[in-house]
Amino acid sequence: MQNSPHTSPRRALPALVVAALMACLLSWAGGSPAQAAPGDGSVSDPDIAYVGRWDTSSGTAAVPNWTGAYLQTGFTGTTVKVRARNAVNFYASVDGGPDVFHAGVRGTVDLTPRPLSPGTHTLRLTYRSGDTVFQGLVLDPGARTVAAGPPAGLVEFVGDSITAGALTDRLALDSYAWKTGERLGMRHTQIARSGYCLVAQSGCTGLSGQFFRTASTGGTNWDFSRYRADAVVINLGTNDIGHGVSGAAFQAAYTTFLRDVRAKYPTAHLFAVQTLKKRYVGETRAAVGARNSAGDARVHFVDTTGWLTDGADYEDGNGHPNEAGHTRFAERLAPVVRARLGSGAAVKAAAPGQPGDPNIKFVGRWDTTSSSTAYTPYWAGAYYRAGFTGRTVKLKQRGTIDLWARIDNGPVTFYDDVKGTVNLTPAPLSPGNHTLQVNYQVVAGSYKGDAVFQGLVLDSGATTFAPPAPAKLVEFVGDSITVGTTTSQNARTAYGWLIGERLGVEHTQIAQGGACLVAAADGCVGLERQFTKLDPNAATPDWNFSRYRADAVVINLGTNDVGHGVSAAQFQSAYSSLLRKVRAAYPQAWIFALETFRGRFVPQTEAAVRAAVAGGDARVSFVDTTGWLGSGDLSDSVHPNDRGHRVIADRLAPVIAARIGA
Template sequence: MVLNYSIGFSHHQRSSPAWKGKPVQTTCRPGTSSPGRHRLRSRLRHKLRVLLVTVLAASLLPWVGGALASAAHVVHPVPEDGSVFDPDIVYVGRWDTTTSPTAYTPYWAGAYFRVGFTGRTVGLKQRGTVNLWASIDGGSAKLYKNVSGVVNLTPVPLSPGRHTLQVNYQAIAGYYHGDAVFQGLVLGRGETTFTPPARTRLIEFVGDSITVGLTTSQQARTAYGWLIGERLGADHTQIAQGGACLVATADGCVGLQRQFTRLGPLLSSPAWDFSRYQADAVVINLGTNDVGHGVHTPTFQAAYISLLHEVRAAYPHAWIFALRTFRGRYAAQTQAAVSAVVSAGDSRVSFVNTAGWLSPADFTDGVHPTDQGHRIIAGRLAPIIAARIGAA
């Protein structure tokens, strides 16, 4: 029996273990005596014996009957196996990684994962029927519609070697189309995963259906937030919901001022753990829908100030960009909210005046930008963000 285990690494870590595939080495400082080196070797041998006994004991626990077996700690398989907790899989956005030990679920629009893999084939394990996008080696994304179970992403095998994969689930107005529950990768015999190239920046986009990318050809993937992130070589999130307001209203409008701190858009969603990732920039585009729900301007301005405080508490070092809505709604109140927090001492907040960015031809329905409209927004906004946080 061959036993493989991961030791001491959380499945929430985004980077692969430093020791992966490398022999453990010890180095003595100059001048260390021979007895000192001997003691160091003895201590290392002792620790390795203890570690071996611990791992062996853990491997036997599942076969022990009775209450001891039921209470045994579950030991995760060795990294590089493609399981959902494989640390080589980089999850971007808000994913539920705690409800199930064998499946992860994304929330909000535009969540995705990135991973590297060796070999010629790769697939996904999906709990139920879903629409998803997959891109291999940075190529054009392919839409897989109504797929479930084992989803083969390489019906034509790839060339041998190292490859990268990016997957996101199709969102319609902020809700995923189908059962967006990921149960791991399917790798070929002898294939392993590896950590994909690191991205040193993360930009979070907070908004409504415009930020979701509603009416565009690929929804979240063709929305300005996704385009900006990819253009700047940054990871990106879209904490956005179709029909969302800034202010939660009695007639049911989802209020981002309240839901921003939550895993998902539902009132029952648990609080989000902001230690999971830190954004370098946050872009807020809210106010288009509040008018239709009767939100008064003083209420809007106060709620915007509150949201800016919440974002700052979540991301102490992020630069915050508050956009004038593309239809100009609550523009004065948005700018006044920014001025208020800047005057109170937060110098890393900017109001972005988007007046004149889009023409009537850049909208599908007078509200939602076309693909071209989103590209225009990305072209105007990306340099503003890059000037503050840089680009890869």
């Protein structure tokens, strides 16, 4: 047996010191950092997923490159904070909720000033501007991160200011690229920057070369092994024409670019999008044709003709889409991408009962695009319907909320201040097919419930199915009376809901307590302006009226304007404007202008209706409500009680039915 050489302690100590010094020097020189322990929230925590082109090489700071890059993770505990080196602007979404904007923050930034319920949560963080450096998360003692399990598929968008979302309020988050990725349920990246061209020219960076770099500036090559795209959407050519790029040069560069992208993503579908300004259309088509002729069948031209309307869908005439324009773009583009990816792609349809399940019908103005895991209703009376199999159904609720649920057209059950997994069937149903309708308490005034749909929990092996869908829809526009304020079940016992159920039609209540027709300087929300918005209390985004079409619109406004200094002339002008907006949104709908139950601004309402009819709109009617309500029909001097709303429904439903045939 060979003996090990003897080493004295005196000789071993210098060797240890040298080794330690060498380790420090390597660290200072940028050597590989030690692997973080899973769950510690540090930059190199493997439970944090970085989507997009991030520089994580330092191990202590992660820097996003290009626009629209984000990180996501799960975490346990009740709070989460993020470390910011210097002043930065970013968006944070917890548990699939809204992307909350944090402006000019630095240091340790609390993302949960209101602690969450104990359990496992999710976080998505997206940087906007400033010192965009992620330095890790701070969790509760004993808490840890958890791999969030992001979608397996990824779609990469390549473009200029349009793809970057320029001129919109939230930039990348409002862009068609972000919205398309969310709609598809895929991870998404935006390799885009304002002013960029396809072909490099003096004063214009060419993405035919810069696409292959880590950042939008500089020459460091991107490591394409970091992720693989299943689809690449290219929207380039808008800026080249202003930099003297000839058609021949553009076509040659596009053909080469498609070839080079294919080399990086051998199996991806490549989509060459016709620019919205229709520049280099023939050359783009020819480049796609050249690649197809070379044997690449996964390259496709996308004709965008007619997708957006000049003016209405743009911030600046016909250059940069507004938020509604980006939404429309995404609604047209997502099916094109999905159709090519097909069943063999990584994209999967939403699981039964989850947001995105096509068997769940969301009625009213719901935000179904900001998050693929949480849908938010706005305005009063929004609801959803679904069919389901099995014997039980539960509802996943992020935070505390009041809600009403109805199963199989049975009695309506009220759930007060519930959250978590809410059991809607404490007594199991008989086996078979069932239906569910749910609506949330209106989040307005002092009520701050968390009205967010996060999915249904069904029996093992159960599924959803599309419930019978009414063919028509009636929209009710108004104030607290249309909301159903002071009634026993708010929106559910308001005349709008009652009429919709009585006529067997879908129904929406675009109404808010205290609302006026005319936006007042003292803060009264004006529905002449807000009618076209998703959120009654926000100037953006615009509502996408292609989501549903109303067959009738009932307007009941004017009760509050008189208390906010609105003149008769202002009211009449605003009413005429609202009638025009409603007509533009719903070209075939019958519009009913109700006399307010307190008889306010009646001549002006009638005059606005006469003006619309004189202008050629024969489907507008004034509804005289004189004598409809008595003193026993009111809960105070203004608001109808339950009986009063039933009286209104008795009188108004036949008027509507006579026009729409319901």
